[in-house]
Structures are given as structure tokens and as C-alpha cells.
Amino acid sequence: MINEMNGIDESGTWHDAIAVFTEVPASSTEATRPNIFRIAGFPRRETVSSNVLAYFFDPAENHGLKDMMLKALLPTIHKEDMDVSDVSVSTEVSTGKNNRIDILLDLPDISIAIENKVDAGLYNDLADYRSWTAKQSNNDSAIVIVLHPFNNFVLKDHPSAQGLVVEQNLFDVHYDELFSNALGMLGEYSLDADPRAVDLLQQFIDNYSPERKQKKMDNTSTDITQFVSQANGIEQQLVNVFQSFEKYTEAVRSKLHTVHSDLISRWAEESPVNGKSVTLADDWEYIKRHNPFENQYYAQSFKLENPGSGDVDRVVTCEFFFNIKFNDGYVSSDPEYGSFNTIWYKAYWGGRNTSQKKPEVQITDPYNQTLDAKLTDSNEDIKKAVEAAVERTLKDNWNI
Structure with missing residues (x-):
């Protein structure tokens, strides 16, 4: 059917319409990732922010990042070389005047009272925070930090700063200053850290960083403008493309699911x-x-029974999957090396419920390879290709 208003063939081909989308995207906005703070409904809750910060400030906690967040904070108050060998972290600490310190850090040489501001204005008795902290720690070098996300924040001459000296015993630290320092050290510290804790920190930064929020807003506006401009006059063809691709992905998922189920039964x-x-x-x-251009993996782990003496973990995982775009967190693809008829294959040592849970020890080289079968082939031909790849992988790596 021809749309008389714009001459578009609504039911026909859309090759020419897609050809206009060869331009490099104007921005590199990443898809919105799941974020526990937004999902749970407290993206701007101050007590939540303080509790998470306290968790990461404490080197004894189970995050495995040790003293990274402390060392990210100390340069903001000119204490880079401060001893962090013995640290005590508390939250919601009550002073003699019944004021509450959001986070209290007791270090060997200094005590730090942190007033964490997320949305509310500053109205706290910071002098009371400082005097109470100094008395409790018997350390006159106690200081107060106002941690905040505001770009035009000024402590000098602020009513809450009375009795304190800015840049001596009172400091204001911007969230992004702390986050920037932490991210600069994360690569080194994350090697021994719990991956779930690292992901939690990344989610916390994504949620509370003003810089990241503004960048996403700017990118979003740019992306909308560019897409509207490119799609002008060819809207129906693009809808046809999307609907056709959705049918393709569902059909492939169904086909490979059947292949996978049959292979499991056979291997059992x-x-x-x-x-x-x-x-x-x-x-x-x-x-x-969630993203039609991402993959579905079909994986199978194999264990060699009664391996030779000294062999501990003899589990190999083999995966096959489809589509021309993939990123499993370890290896990303280049679409030029695949097509919508390609089946990919890879293998690695270990697998779920084994001592080597992550696919970090790669077997196939290159890691992602094209299988000797196409999606348009019969189920039996695909099963034979998968079985041949699996047998070759196991024989080569178990030396059998």
C-alpha cells in the first residue's frame, strides 16, 4: 500500500530507508542500565547515600576495595599521606546537643565528621559537629566535611560555617570530586574486590553523580534530535524494519532453543x-x-571424570549464540565479521557453579568464532556443527 501523503511503500522493502542511517551517531549514550537505587524508589534518599558511603569508607567491610574510598576522600582535604591503618566508621552519630553526624570517620591521626547533603539545604550546626568530634576522639585536628552535589555551593560566610575556618577545619567536597578520585583508583583495587561490590559502587556513582546525570541529559536531547531528523519521511519503513527484525530474533531463539534442548538430551x-x-x-x-540487537547464549559445561592426578578443575564450557552484535563483558564483536545468518561459538575453562565462574580463561582463539553452520541450515546440520566443535574443543584441551 502506498501512503498518498508521503509516497512511502508501507508494505514493501526498506533497504533504501536504512541506507540513510550510515551516519555515525552524534553521541555515545549507553543504554540505561539497571540501577538498584532507582528501582528501589530512593534515588535521592540522603540516609541511603550515607549508609552506602559509610560501607565503602570502611576498609574492614566485605567489599574488598580496602581503603580505596578513604584514599579518594583524603586528597580533597589535603591529607593524602594520612595513616589509614586503623579506621572506625559510624553513621547517625548523636552529639551532646542531639545533632546527628551523618558519617563519622575515626583515623589514627584525625577524625572526620561528614555532613552529607543530597537535596536539602545546609542548616546544620557544623561547629557542634567539630567540637563534639574533637572531644570524643581527644584529637584537636578533627575536621568537618560537607559532601554535596551542588555546583554553586559556597561555605565561606555561610551561617553553618560560623566558628570554623574554611580549608582548615571545614571543607566542602563535591560528589564528583570524590567519585573522580575513586574511579581513578578502581582499576587497581578492583582486582581483589568482590565484583558485586564494584558493581554496587558503579551504580551508586551513576545515581548520585551530577556530572553523569547532566551528560546523559545532554546526550538524550542530541540523540532525539538526530533520529527525528534522519527518520523524517521514512517512518513507516523503519517501523517495518523493527517489526521484521523482532520476528527474526524470536524465530532464531526458538530454533536454537530446540537445538540446545535436543543436544542436552543426547549428551545426557x-x-x-x-x-x-x-x-x-x-x-x-x-x-x-531488553535490547533486540543483543544475544541469547546457549551454554553447556562438561566435566571430565577421573582426570589425572593433580588436575583440579577440569570443567570446560562451550557456548553458541547468534547475531552480529555481542558483548558478554569480556569480549565485544565487530559487526563486519558476522551476518544475520551467522552462528557464533566460543569456549572457556570453568563455568557456573565451578571455582572458575567467569569466562576469563579463554580456550577458543580467537575467542568468538563462527560455527560451521548457518541459521538457515536444518536443525540437524546445526546440531552436527555444534557437536563437532564441542568434541574438538574437549579433545584438544583434555589431550584426548
Whole structure:
């Protein structure tokens, strides 16, 4: 059917319409990632922010980042070389005047009272914070920090600053100053840290960083403007493209799910390597439905029974998946090396529920390879190609 208003063939091909989208995107905005603070409904809750900060300030906590956040804070108050060997962290500490200190850090050589401001204005008795902290710690070098996200924040001559000297025993620290210092050290510290804690810190920064929020807003506006301009006059063709691609992805997921299920049943009855006792260690499908241009993984782990003496972890995981874009957090693809008819394959040591949970020890080289079968091939041909790749991988890496 031809749309008489713009001459668009609404039911026909859309190749020419897609051709106009060869321009490099104006911005590099990442898709909005899940964020526990927004999901839980307290993206700007001050007590939540203080509790999370206190958790990361405490080197003894189970995040594994040790003293990273403390060392990110100390340069903001000109105390880079301060001893952090013995630290006590408290929250909601009541003073003699029943004021409450959001976060209290007791270090060997200094005590730091932090007033954490997220949205509310500054009206606190900061002199009371400082005097109470100095008395409790028997340390006259106690200081007060106002931690905040405001760009035009001025402590000098502020009513709450009376009795204190800015840049001596009273400091204001911007969230992004603290975050920038922390991110600069994260690469080194994250090697021994709990990955869930690192992800929590990243989510916290994403949620509370004014700089990141403003950048996302700017990028969003730019992306909308560019897309509206590019799509002008070819809206229906683009809708047709999207609908057609959704049908393709659902059809491929259904086909590969069937292939995977059949292979699991077959491997459960007979070893994928003739003459060897190989058992299934785990299997799963990793589904990504939020972004149509991302993949679904079909993975299977294999364990060699009764390995040679000294061999501890003999689990190999093999995955096959589709589409021309993938990023599993370890390896990203280049669309030039694949097509919508490509099936990808990779293998690595370990797998879920094993001592090597993450696919960091790669087996296939290059890591992501094209399988010797196409999506348009029959299910049996795809199963044969997967089985051949799996058997080759296991034989090569178990030396059998």
C-alpha cells in the first residue's frame, strides 16, 4: 500500500530507508542500565547515600576495595599521606546537643565528621559537629566535611560555617570530586574486590553523580534530535524494519532453543567424546530481551571424570549464540565479521557453579568464532556443527 501523503511503500522493502542511517551517531549514550537505587524508589534518599558511603569508607567491610574510598576522600582535604591503618566508621552519630553526624570517620591521626547533603539545604550546626568530634576522639585536628552535589555551593560566610575556618577545619567536597578520585583508583583495587561490590559502587556513582546525570541529559536531547531528523519521511519503513527484525530474533531463539534442548538430551545419554567418561556439569540459556540487537547464549559445561592426578578443575564450557552484535563483558564483536545468518561459538575453562565462574580463561582463539553452520541450515546440520566443535574443543584441551 502506498501512503498518498508521503509516497512511502508501507508494505514493501526498506533497504533504501536504512541506507540513510550510515551516519555515525552524534553521541555515545549507553543504554540505561539497571540501577538498584532507582528501582528501589530512593534515588535521592540522603540516609541511603550515607549508609552506602559509610560501607565503602570502611576498609574492614566485605567489599574488598580496602581503603580505596578513604584514599579518594583524603586528597580533597589535603591529607593524602594520612595513616589509614586503623579506621572506625559510624553513621547517625548523636552529639551532646542531639545533632546527628551523618558519617563519622575515626583515623589514627584525625577524625572526620561528614555532613552529607543530597537535596536539602545546609542548616546544620557544623561547629557542634567539630567540637563534639574533637572531644570524643581527644584529637584537636578533627575536621568537618560537607559532601554535596551542588555546583554553586559556597561555605565561606555561610551561617553553618560560623566558628570554623574554611580549608582548615571545614571543607566542602563535591560528589564528583570524590567519585573522580575513586574511579581513578578502581582499576587497581578492583582486582581483589568482590565484583558485586564494584558493581554496587558503579551504580551508586551513576545515581548520585551530577556530572553523569547532566551528560546523559545532554546526550538524550542530541540523540532525539538526530533520529527525528534522519527518520523524517521514512517512518513507516523503519517501523517495518523493527517489526521484521523482532520476528527474526524470536524465530532464531526458538530454533536454537530446540537445538540446545535436543543436544542436552543426547549428551545426557552418551558422552560427547567417544570412549571417555564426560558428564554434563551445567547448562543454561542467557537471555537478553531488553535490547533486540543483543544475544541469547546457549551454554553447556562438561566435566571430565577421573582426570589425572593433580588436575583440579577440569570443567570446560562451550557456548553458541547468534547475531552480529555481542558483548558478554569480556569480549565485544565487530559487526563486519558476522551476518544475520551467522552462528557464533566460543569456549572457556570453568563455568557456573565451578571455582572458575567467569569466562576469563579463554580456550577458543580467537575467542568468538563462527560455527560451521548457518541459521538457515536444518536443525540437524546445526546440531552436527555444534557437536563437532564441542568434541574438538574437549579433545584438544583434555589431550584426548
